[in-house]
Every structure is written in C-alpha cells, then in structure tokens.
Amino acid sequence: MPGAAAIDGELVGEALSCRRGGRLVFAGLDFRLTAGGAPLLTRVFYSDSGSEAVEIALKMAYQYWRHRGQRRALYVALSESYHGDTIGAVSVGGIPLFHGTFRDLLFQVEFATCPARAKDAGAAAAGLEAVLARRRGEVAALILEPLVQAAGGILVAPPGFLARARRLCDQYDTLLIADEVATGFGRTGRMFACEHEAVVPDLLCMAKGLTGGYLPLAATLVREAIYEAFLGEVEEVKTFFHGHSYTCNPLACAAVLASLEIFERERVLDHLPQKIEHVRECLRKFAGRAHAGAVRQCGLMVGIELVRDRATGEPYPQAQAMGASVCRRARLLGLITRPLGDVVVFMPPLASSEADLEAMLAILYRALLLETEGGEPA
Numbered sequence: 001m002p003g004a005a006a007i008d009g010e011l012v013g014e015a016l017s018c019r020r021g022g023r024l025v026f027a028g029l030d031f032r033l034t035a036g037g038a039p040l041l042t043r044v045f046y047s048d049s050g051s052e053a054v055e056i057a058l059k060m061a062y063q064y065w066r067h068r069g070q071r072r073a074l075y076v077a078l079s080e081s082y083h084g085d086t087i088g089a090v091s092v093g094g095i096p097l098f099h100g101t102f103r104d105l106l107f108q109v110e111f112a113t114c115p116a117r118a119k120d121a122g123a124a125a126a127g128l129e130a131v132l133a134r135r136r137g138e139v140a141a142l143i144l145e146p147l148v149q150a151a152g153g154i155l156v157a158p159p160g161f162l163a164r165a166r167r168l169c170d171q172y173d174t175l176l177i178a179d180e181v182a183t184g185f186g187r188t189g190r191m192f193a194c195e196h197e198a199v200v201p202d203l204l205c206m207a208k209g210l211t212g213g214y215l216p217l218a219a220t221l222v223r224e225a226i227y228e229a230f231l232g233e234v235e236e237v238k239t240f241f242h243g244h245s246y247t248c249n250p251l252a253c254a255a256v257l258a259s260l261e262i263f264e265r266e267r268v269l270d271h272l273p274q275k276i277e278h279v280r281e282c283l284r285k286f287a288g289r290a291h292a293g294a295v296r297q298c299g300l301m302v303g304i305e306l307v308r309d310r311a312t313g314e315p316y317p318q319a320q321a322m323g324a325s326v327c328r329r330a331r332l333l334g335l336i337t338r339p340l341g342d343v344v345v346f347m348p349p350l351a352s353s354e355a356d357l358e359a360m361l362a363i364l365y366r367a368l369l370l371e372t373e374g375g376e377p378a
C-alpha cells in the first residue's frame with residue numbers, strides 16, 4: 001500500500017501547513033498536473049469528486065460562451081455514458097437505469113449513439129456529426145468518456161472515434177469535455193486515454209486515480225483560452241462561482257504528489273504494456289465459454305458480458321442477477337470485483353504483478369464456470 005504510506009503522520013503535518021518540501025502543496029500539484037500530466041491544459045480547478053469535476057466542466061463551458069456573448073444551454077453526450085450522480089452529471093448521463101428517474105429535473109441534452117454500438121469509427125462519428133450539425137451554434141460542449149464508457153459496461157469505442165469527435169467539435173465550433181475520471185492515470189495504458197489518439201480536449205475531468213484512490217480529490221483542467229475568457233475587471237463579474245468547503249484539501253493534494261512520485265519512481269506506465277498483454281492472454285479462455293457473450297478489454301479495464309445464449313446473444317433474465325452471482329462467488333473465492341448488470345468488471349490495481357493478475361483471473365474464471373455452467377474448470 002505505497003499510497004497509504006505516503007498519508008502518514010508527517011505528511012498530515014506538512015499538508016495541514018499547506019507546505020511540502022518548502023513549496024505550497026497546491027502550487028506544486030498545479031505544476032505537476034499541467035506540465036507533466038496533460039500538456040496544453042494549462043489551468044486547474046480543484047474539487048472533491050468525479051461528479052463535481054464534471055459539474056464544473058459543464059458550468060465552465062456554459063459560462064465561457066456567456067463571456068463570448070452567446071447563450072448556449074445545450075450539451076451533447078453519448079448514450080450509455082456515465083458522468084456521476086449530481087444533477088448536471090445525471091443530465092449528461094445516458095443510462096436509463098441510473099438516470100431515468102430524474103428526467104424531469106434535467107437540462108437539455110442531445111444524445112448521439114454510443115460509439116461502441118456502431119459498426120466502426122466512421123459510422124459512430126456520422127451519428128455524432130448529424131447531431132452537431134443540426135444544433136450548430138447551440139451546443140456548449142460535447143462531453144464523452146474517451147475510449148471506454150466504463151459504467152455503461154466497459155464499452156470500448158472503435159479506434160479513431162475519439163480523434164474524429166475532436167475534429168467535429170472544431171468543425172462545428174463547440175468545446176470538447178473529456179471525462180477521464182475512470183480512464184485517467186494509467187487505466188488504459190497511457191496516463192490519459194486521450195493520448196492514444198493524440199487528442200487535446202478543451203476541458204478534462206479527473207478524479208479517482210488522481211490520489212491513487214486514497215483520498216477524495218478531483219480536478220478540471222482547461223485550455224488557456226478558456227481561462228482567459230474569465231479574466232476581466234472586478235465590476236465585469238466574470239468570476240466562476242463554484243467552491244465547496246473542502247475544495248483543494250491540502251492533505252489530498254499531498255497524496256496526489258506522493259502518487260505521482262510513485263508513477264515516476266516505479267515507472268508505472270512503462271510496466272503497463274506487459275501487464276495488459278498478460279491480461280489479454282489470460283482472457284482468451286474466457287472468450288470460449290458458453291455464457292461469455294463478449295470479453296472487452298482496454299488497458300486494465302475489462303468487462304465480461306454474460307449471456308444466457310451466446311449464439312443468439314439472449315441475455316439472462318434480469319431477476320436471475322447472474323453478474324451479481326458471479327461476483328459473489330468470486331468474493332467467496334478471494335477476489336473482490338463488481339458487476340454492472342450482467343457485465344462482470346475486472347479493473348485490477350496498476351501495481352498488480354503478472355502473477356497477481358493471473359491469480360485474480362483464475363478466481364474469476366472459476367467463479368464464472370461455477371455460476372454459469374455449474375462446474376469446476378477442467
């Protein structure tokens with residue numbers, strides 16, 4: 001637990017005085033995030049959770065256009081996306097089970113089809129373009145989870161979709177918000193998923209992996225041009241009014257610095273390709289099983305979709321809760337994981353060794369066979 005070791009008594013003392021190694025904790029963190037983390041996104045706004053990082057991005061996008069003399073209250077999002085549980089984040093969420101209840105409370109959003117459901121990047125981008133073209137001049141921002149729609153069921157977008165979405169935002173003059181709350185900090189094999197397609201969003205939301213998961217801290221990074229739109233004389237009141245009591249908690253900031261140091265010192269990113277490949281190898285046998293409808297992987301994000309009939313894709317009856325049964329069984333066998341409906345999620349810690357990964361997947365395989373086929377692996 002190296003991250004936990006960093007949150008020791010000494011660090012608490014340093015953090016509460018807001019200084020570490022003689023420099024201000026947040027200033028040090030600002031620098032680490034903008035210079036080393038997500039180049040070209042030069043400004044940071046801190047918050048406490050992924051949902052809040054998204055709220056901030058949505059509000060900033062809206063206010064940015066206001067400062068440019070335009071009222072744009074419409075957002076574009078992808079169906080089956082998840083961006084958090086606060087009302088703005090729910091508005092741009094596309095999972096009926098989670099978001100449907102609150103429909104009356106939500107603001108205006110147009111949804112383009114989830115790219116993972118399209119036949120390729122071209123088809124997915126065409127659907128998105130149709131929406132952006134129809135609502136040209138009205139859209140404050142497109143928000144998406146780059147590469148992988150995580151809570152939607154580890155839905156992996158076809159390669160090239162993200163870069164096309166970036167180009168479409170430029171073409172139709174709107175902002176791109178990349179929600180990297182789930183995909184950021186190495187999860188997909190690069191520090192940020194956007195790097196896979198050389199995409200620089202206008203706003204980027206990060207949380208979870210920012211502190212290695214140990215303390216609540218989130219951030220919304222923006223391009224300089226967005227920051228500049230908020231500058232002005234006091235009487236112009238261009239201020240971005242958003243601040244919660246615990247914003248930029250210095251102890252959490254210190255945990256981020258410690259986690260980023262571990263990324264560097266232990267060359268976490270350099271070791272990922274081999275681990276990702278190893279997981280890919282271990283997953284091969286899952287794909288052959290009668291009830292594994294699809295095995296999806298992007299980096300160290302895996303979703304195994306369980307179906308009653310693989311040939312027809314017929315799902316299990318909802319009441320059977322097969323995903324939950326497999327996860328419960330895995331827990332009894334020593335592995336904690338979670339289902340998203342009938343998709344069993346495997347998101348191991350980045351620090352896992354190849355032996356750890358193999359052992360975890362062996363448990364999952366056994367749990368899957370016991371629950372779906374009623375037998376032990378041969």
Ligand SMILES: Cc1ncc(COP(=O)(O)O)c(C=O)c1O
Pocket residue numbers: 049050051052054082083084085145150151179180181182183207208
């Ligand atoms: C892509 C994405 N955005 C936002 C969130 C919300 O983050 P939080 O639970 O920290 O509010 C999540 C959480 O799972 C997420 O996966």
